[in-house]
Each structure stands twice: as C-alpha cells, then as structure tokens.
Amino acid sequence: MRATYMYGAGDVRIADVGDPALEQPTDALVRVVLACICGSDLHPYHSLVATPAGVPMGHEFIGVVEEVGGEVSTLRAGDLVIAPFAWSDGTCEFCREGLHTSCRTGGFFAAGGVGGGQAEAIRVPQADGTLVKVPVAEDSALLPSLLTLSDVFGTGYHAAVRAGVNPRTTVTVIGDGAVGLMAVLSARRLGAERIILMGRHKARTDLGLEFGATDVVAERGEEGVARVRELTGGDGSHAVLEAVGYRAAYDQALGVVRPGGVISRVGVPQYADAPIGFPSLFGRNITLTGGPAPVRAYIETLLPAVLDGEVEPGKVFDRTVSLEGVPAGYRAMDDRKVLKVLVRP
C-alpha cells in the first residue's frame, strides 16, 4: 500500500510499504477513508533528525473496518469508524477514569510499531476499546466534521474541560490553529459567554467568531496581554486555553490569567522550562493543567451535535489532497497558507 513517511525535517514522501496485517486477536484492519494533517505533525517537520528508514505519519483518521481479530466483539467488516489519535483498551482503570491516553495497554498511532493514518490502510490495536462506529455512509458530507473527533475537536474540548469552563467563566483562547478554534467552539458549548480569541490570521479568527468567540485580539506578547486585560476589567480571564505549545504562548497565558484562574495547555510544549514560582503561578493561586487529550473519552459526548449538524467543526479544513498531495499539504500548512489539510487516500 501507499503510506506517508517522514525522513527528516521538511522531508515527507509517499512510500510503497507492505500492507498492514492483523498481529493480535484484539486488532482490526481499517481502510482509511479520510485522514488529515495535524498542527503537531509540523513539529517533526521542523526538527526530525535524518531517519533513513522514515517514520510513519498521521494519527487522525476515519475508515472502514476490513477485518477483525478473533477477540474483537463489537466491530465487523464494513463498519465506518472514527479512530481517536491514541488507541486504548477502554477497560483499565485509567480508561474507566476517562484518561485513555494513559491506558495501561494503549499507545499512539504512528509510533511504537503501529502505522500512521496518512495511508491507504492501518492496523488498529485494541480495536474494541479504540474505534467508535458511526451510523453514516462512507460518502456522507458529515465525514470531515466527524474526523475532527479523532483529535482537534476532542483536544479543544479537553482544554476547556480541564479549565473548568462554565457559563460563569471568562475564557481566553491562545492560538487560531484548528485546536484553538475547536477550543472556542468547546468553550461555547460549555456555556462560556465571553470568549476572547488571540490570533492574527483574519480568515481563522473569522471562523473563530463563527464558532463562538466574542472578541479577537490580534496583538501578541505584552501588547496582547494588555489588550485582554483591558477587555476583562483589568483582571484577566478565569480560563486560559493554550493551543500553541511555544514558550511565548505560555508567557502570554501567564499574562492574561486572572488570580485563581486556570491555564490549560493542549499545544504540545516545545519547551521544558518555564516559570512556576511566586510571581507567576504561586502568588496568584493559578492552576496549571492540560496534556494529551483523551479524545476517546469525549467522542460519545460530542458526536450527537456533529451528527445532527448543530456544529460544523469540519469547517477547519480548507484544502483537500489525495495521498500523493500530502507532501505539498505539509508545505502549505507550514507556510500558513492553509489552516488544516484533509487527506482522501
């Protein structure tokens, strides 16, 4: 089959590789119908050291089950399924607590011997726990929106849930990428009435306004912090949803969070050190939370609104490519010419 591999920074190619096969009785084989390129795929695109064998890419996909192992009981060939970006058994104590990304027998796609989703087909471990069957046809217009449940919508929702967003919280979202926009949509769904979106790409912040943002702050750094403070009566936001991952975004979060507030990070941190002392977090009783979103935990919660068209998170996709177009898709996202690329293998 054809599959996307990265061989080093900026070096994405489509390779002929062996077809995936069932390895464990809990596996399923899935033919990929829709996949996409994630903002987090751009991190290795910037920094991956040369890897002659290449690494498989892609962790967001919807597909059709082709074959299941002997211990898979809830799925059969022909089922259309959403895959969360982490696979999990759904039964261990972490899964039961809703933290599927810490599953005792789980893992992440495109890692540890499991292939990537930017491919024609993929082996899905722990299929019963991982895959969610959806009652729509393969050619449904809902598919792009359903695909956001494999990562960005669930990740934005996780940011808002971890921050305790509710109708009484003022929210600031840092970042106008797909996850930031989904954090806006999620905060709105959780009842927030004041949602300030910090971003400077007008097409994206316009979509953010459509998703529920009430204010847009295009300024960054100290200027951006001052603007958010001005909008919040000088105090800052109860909840700050950080969907970027760079140190500058953390500093911005510190600047706009209100005493007693929460900074919830879902942008994969590209830094290891940042202030947590008296002047930053401690003195103002700030909570710092966040991490890889257990999106599997949120699919059933978010699915109905997508199925009945109440929300249309698939609007974050502004380009569609075939598998052969994936390398150009990475370039376009990296050049900020495109918000998020949909892949139809």
Ligand SMILES: [Zn+2]
């Ligand atoms: Zn588990």
